[in-house]
Amino acid sequence: MELIVASAVGVLTAGGVYLILRLRAFAVIIGLALLSYAVNVFLFSSGGLSVNLPPILSKYGDAAYTDPLPQALVLTAIVISFGMTAVLVMIALGAYLEADTDRINIPAEDPDADGDADAAEGRAS
């Protein structure tokens, strides 16, 4: 079980990293979503895996429970990652509408367009 969770985390991470290395904003957003899954599952699993031991206190004596702390941390992480995705989407949308493209890299600029002469000089030399 541990092996398949770990490998799933690895596959999600690999997919996420590949996508955030793409050149368009949408791919990066999808990649970050994959990475969020990977990170959340990773954090959750750091408490150890267990089946049928939810951290809901039982009335009947000394039951065993899984580690509740990573769950609490991941719960807020899931909600926050939604907020982050939403902000990213909005920024990507704004950038697309302003710049007519959803490329994420600033194109190599020509020195004349740059008002900062020193910086341009530094780059040219």
Next chain:
Amino acid sequence: MGSDGNLLFIIAVLPFLGALVPGVMIRAGRNACATFAAVPTALALIMLLVLAPSVMKGEVLTAQASWLPQIGLSVSFFLDGLGLLFATMILGVGLLITLYARFYLSGEDPMGQFYTYLLLFQGAMLGIVLSDNILLLLIFWELTSLSSFLLIGYWKHLPEGRQGARMALTVTGAGGLAMIAGMLILGQIVGSYQLTDILKAGDLIKSSEWYLPALILILLGAFAKSAQFPFHFWLPHAMAAPTPVSAYLHSATMVKAGVFLMARMWPALAGTDAWFYIVATTGLITMVLGALIALFKDDLKALLAFSTVSHLGLLTMLLGFGTEMAAVAAVFHIINHLTFKASLFMIAGVVDHEAHTRNIHRLGGLRHLMPVTFALGTIAALSMAGIPLLNGFVSKEMMLEEASHTVWAGATWAVPALATLGALLSVAYSFRFIVHVFLGPVREDYPHTPHDPSLGMLMSPAILVALVIAIGLVPAVAEPVVALAASAVTGHELHGVHLKLWHGVTPALYMSGVAVLGGAALLALHKPLDRSWQSAPRPEAKAIFDALIRAAVRLSARVTGWTHDGTISRYIAIFVIATIASGLAAYFGGALGPQTRPMLPVTPLAAVGWVLVVVATGLVVVLHRKRFLVLVVISIIGLMVSAGFVYLSAPDLALTQISVETVTIMLLLVALHFLPKETPLESSRGLRIRDGLIAAAAGISVAALSFAFMMRDVETISDYHLANSYTGGGGNNVVNVILVDFRGYDTYGEIIVLGIAGLIIYALMQQLLTGRAARKLRNLTLTPDRSRDRHPLMMVVATRVMMPIAVMVGVYIFLRGHNMPGGGFVAGLVISIALLMQYMASGFAWTQARQKVEYHTLIGFGVVIAGLTGAGAWLAGKPFLTSAYGYVHMPPVEEFELATAALFDLGVFLAVLGAVMLMLYSLSRIARYAGETVNVEPMDFDPSEPNDAAAKEGH
């Protein structure tokens, strides 16, 4: 100590408080402004004099309050002989400068600003000399650099002023940074940042292996501040400041800060060979070089500036000698230099003010036109030359006496000869000041015919010149002060300090004689010498400094251009590779403990889930250019992750994940409405292979890390949470209790973050709806292939029926959250989904028209309720967010629990609901702006038409 200590605090704070006043009082006129600037100075001076008698008796007054005890920073002041001397000088001269500046500044100058800056500077300077904590001292040290920047650049319209201010800030600021490092080392050696402790630990410091680095770093700071070679160049450029500033900062106070620091640190640092060779040599070079340059400067203030450099060199050299008599001479000369140099600066200011020029070539013969100024200037200049019966003579004689028996690296002649040369040059430029400005025939071509100025402007220099004469005639009047301050410098009481006019026929007298005669001869030869000096090549400090700055700017631009070129993909690639590398380094560098947990068996169901996740991830990567399709596939992953949470005993996570999944997909769908539907293939095959390799490496590393983690038991605080969840937090659902109770602070922060994210999106949307993007949105052609019936009857009816049920589910999940899976986060998401269904089915405008509470308000209420619940614990005398709970039993209903944690959870619920709704609402508003038609009716095709309004309810 008691009240005395409090007085020290008040003295230190007064200038800063006073600095607030002149800027306001300028509205009441220039006299009121100057008066109110003088009041805090005068008050501080009076308090200082109240404390003076006990200091004179040999007491050391202290006052202490802790500030950041963790790092050894405390607000502590102490007043000993040295501090008293400097504080009196700072405040006394400050008072005279305030008076002088009142008459010096013209009507156009913003006087309020000037006095505010001046008082800020005065406070910083006073702080340096009173600090008993070296960290505090460093803060004041930096404050003097900053406030002197403001003062030097006071005439903002003058480019020289701005450049001079920048240069001074750069040099003294850089020195200050070095000094911070040195002081920290010093504090580490001693184990305390209290100056009084450090001064007692001299032997410990000198025997430490860190002594030399600390010494060099501290001296760098002191030398930069006191304009010692090779940092001497900033001082003349700082002369672009108004003359009162030059007189105050550049003769009496700021440049003496470096000298003060060397004197202060004398018991801790002085007395070693390193100290002697670094300090005395630098001082000697500076003294001779400064005097030489001064002789050939034609600007009166530049002449005085270089003469100041030279005299600071003299002081540094004396302190470098490391003998007690040299320390006495240094302290005495500090007083004397202050009196004659401050008055000379003011005289130069008077000349400039009256004749409208400071160029010596355009002056001369002023003795007939300005007799009083002439008298004052001559006396002060003669004192600077070291002519008998004036105070400069006595201390210069003591300096020469000390120099005459100092041996430098075996050479007995070097120091006496060079000291005599310095004195000789000093005589020459002092005489030049008198002869070329005041003597000679009256000229016809002054830019403005000069006269003696009003009494107000001459008062301050006159008072100082009176001191010059008094101390010169009867040096014994200064004896107690000098003895006291010198005792403080050397760290033990000095007896037998006698300041006398006549020392007998000593080597020093011969050296003085040579200096005076030689100086006079040099002045006679000034014209030919000046010609050859001007034609000789010499390094121009400003050009070198500017070139250095330009080179630094270019270097940083190049580094920035190379590392920060706007290619995000590259940053991410570098980041990922670096992370993998550091992980590998940790793996190979450390030892991995043995596996302590057994592996759980894999059930067929779990295997199916795993296959689905892996296949879906592969599909996402392969299909990522078809954007709609990828959203469908990615939701499979989300579902499988939720299922995994259920299977692995995390019901709360499963609930949250699945509801977040729903709103995320909706959000992305709305966003995709405006974005291109396909991603073009842009990256080359090589690039894709490279990225694939990086991604594979990252995946394998994370998988390995995750596996290693899961197979080992870790120290955890969870047992505490499990044990105390019910007894301490009153809930059976430990995850929820952790969220609303144990880690309530975190949750509180998180709902605020979420709220801020919602507001950011709202603000971005508002911004997009104006300007370029808005015009584009107006002209956007939306996809032609869309449904003609956007709000089908079935869906409207279904969602309308489901609404109360969905809300009930939400409330149920919320209420049971404390004991069963659920809670504010999930409930907030569930209710938002219920609301979103209405938006989708019945349309934006219809739903919007029925919205009663703004989403911003919801966020605000959520945060406030959660915060107030937490603060409520204060009323019970408990820390923030301590929860209370009780069980209520009302007959028809089952026994139920009331906990303050539920109120907190309500805050969480409202904030989550508001934030999620605000985010989606903002995106939808863009759609509406883009020309999407809006239905006011619930359905596009109303089956009940053309019936009346009652039918429009949709039933």
